[in-house]
Amino acid sequence: MAKKSINNIKLGIFVLAGLVVIIFALYMIGRDTNMFGSNYTLKVRFENVQGLTSGNNVRYAGIQVGTVKRVKILSDTLIEVSMLIDTKMKKYIHKTDVVSMSTDGLMGNRILNITPAKDGYSLAENGDVLIAKRSISTDDMLETLDKTNRNIKDVSEELKMTFLRINSSSAFWKLLSDETLPNNLRASAVSIRHAAVNADKMIADIHLIINDVKAGKGSLGAILTDTAISYNLNEAVVKIQQVGDHADELAKQLTSIAETIKQDVNTGKGPAHAILKDSSIVMNLNNSLSNIEKGTASFNQVMEALKHNFLLRGYFRKLEKKQKEEQQ
């Protein structure tokens, strides 16, 4: 009988040990969801919550202070997020504090960050709505990129048209008695074509990326949210815009030249000849072209850098492969 009661004691210890571990585990897990502590609710309104769901963490200046309780749609452009915040934080969080959305780590969960406002207004009470900071999303970024691309495309179209017009008009060439001038112009035209081809290729590349990203292919979508890469992309966008501006200017110049030439040629008046003889215009043209070339080259450099970025390496390799296959 004594043995039996000892066995029962051992069994009791065994079961209690299990119970202690489970209670400890539940407590540890529940600690972050604020299930066992006192807390209060704060709200914030966003246009787009980018996949934020209840249970995501809320941080105050990087410190874990609570969780997202609920995500509610107020209207088609406004979404209200309720946050459960540890009561201990009541004396730190102000009504003017800004809430922004970011990602925990490279591909982690969405988190809300409460950034302390410099000049403390009054402390936030239960149910108060804090200020939301609009974050730049991947989609916004891509939209800008897309607009730029369309600009570039337009510019290069115009460049092509102009070039074609100049090229196809045989009468125009005959009008030019000076041999050096047409040579120069020819060289310029080749350059224009080069630039246009470059721009075209660039656009195709970007379109491919955008389509893939929009379709959510690969890990690219997730990677684009990474700040380093988005900086690179932003830089690319700026450069492309610069190129576009240059090209725009150039196009304007070229069109005005073409207009004048057309007029002159059509009316058979002299000024065309005179204008074309003026090598300073040609110089300008060449300058503009070299600017475009520089622009596309620097864009290509950015692309090249992207290609060598270890995260995107796989993506570009796939792209190359695909292209090769298509060529075959």
Added chain:
Amino acid sequence: MQAVFTIERKAETGVEPEDVLTIKNLYKSFGSNHVLIDFNLELYKGENVAVLGKSGSGKSVLIKCIIGLLTPDQGTINVLGHNIGELNIHELDEIRTKVGFLFQSNALYDSMTVRENLEFPLRRHWIKLTTAERTGKVKEVLNNVGLAHTIDMMPAELSGGMRKRIALARTLILDPEIILYDEPTTGLDPITGKGISILIKEMGEKYNTSALLISHDMKCIRMTADRIIMLIDGKCYAQGTYEELKKNNDEKVKQFFE
């Protein structure tokens, strides 16, 4: 033959014998194998009856039907005035306290000590006993089978003969009125078997039980049984005392005495 015997006994003792176990028209078959066909048996108070038969002749099936471990296809079994087939589980348990069963393989619980083995039926049937009373009962019955020293041993530590004695002690501990022996000497050497046979006889007298013993061991049957029933072809083929049957000239009966 049966009727003759009853009259004989009446003549001997002068009193109507009280039967503790009556089996009438018992049928039992397993699939197409008809084991018992119209089997009849009566066991009187204080009497030891042996059922003799070849292996596989249905002896074990017979006593398992008596204790309610198997249900017969047809026929009635009357134990101590109760029809086994009509009892519910609680009434059956009540009867089972009065009917001991010594299993062929002893059926001692391997995971328990000898003491726990003997206490098990006590705890189940005589719930009101105190610990001291239980221990007293266990010691008494162990003394009777001559194995008092094994009380805290495990069954696995005991020899075959000892285990048989412990199993007998376990059936005796509830003071049964009837004991059913399932081949008590099978698997034992002749000397141990003889010892067990003597013990069965002794305990039968001491505890004043009736016994139904099934076996094919002639020596054991000769020592213990007052009357022998030959179970051949699923029927009560012949019965009588050892001497009576030995003189029988029937071919099938003779086989057992060669």
Added chain:
Amino acid sequence: MPLPQLWRRFLSETGEMSRFTGRFFVQGFKPRYEFSELLHQCFIIGYKSLPLVGLTGFIMGLVLTMQLRPSLVSYGVESELPMMVGIAVVREIGPVITALIFAGKIGSSIGAELGSMKVTEQIDAMEVSGTNPFKYLVVTRVLAATLMLPVLVILSDAISLFGSFIGVNIRGVTSFNLFFKQVFDALSFEDFIPAFIKSYFFGFAVGIVGCFKGFNSSKGTEGVGRSANSAVVVSSVLIFILDLLAVQVTDILGLN
């Protein structure tokens, strides 16, 4: 249409096992309750399995950590190691490995024990002694297995995580506090509760299969061996099938 022999046997065994399970539910909730035997079985099935389960859990945690490290290092997310191991252990590896070890130890011992009790008529003897052997032997063991396996899983999870902590510290350095904070930060109730609930089912499967195989053991010592063996095989397979069901149920309930 005559079914192949193998299929017939499989189907009839499935049917018998279902009936056996039904019998468990019918008889298990009717008095009388064999409470002291239940405690005894809990002691044997639960407490006595702890060293084995603990050892395997410890090794599992350690090995898993060492194996995962290189691939995490190549992504530069070595610091996520406690999180990965924590989720793997709590969600899947803890319950399944523990249940398999449990099936090997307890399933076979129940199968062999009841098998030999059947063969040596102990089950009959019990019935003759006024005890319902189904209640005394089967119900207690199945309940004990069902109740004890979750406790074993919890303890094994804890030991596994400790093993993982040591695994992390073999190649790198992390403090005990940081390790467990990372683990529990990564875990949520959705990881923990389904794993806990499914271990009840694993325990029930091991208990019922072991008892079924033992209780229906054929005569002779060979039959005993066969019941022990098939108890382990069938309950292990059942554990995986239940695991598959569990993942689908949690998926449907949105607990992933």
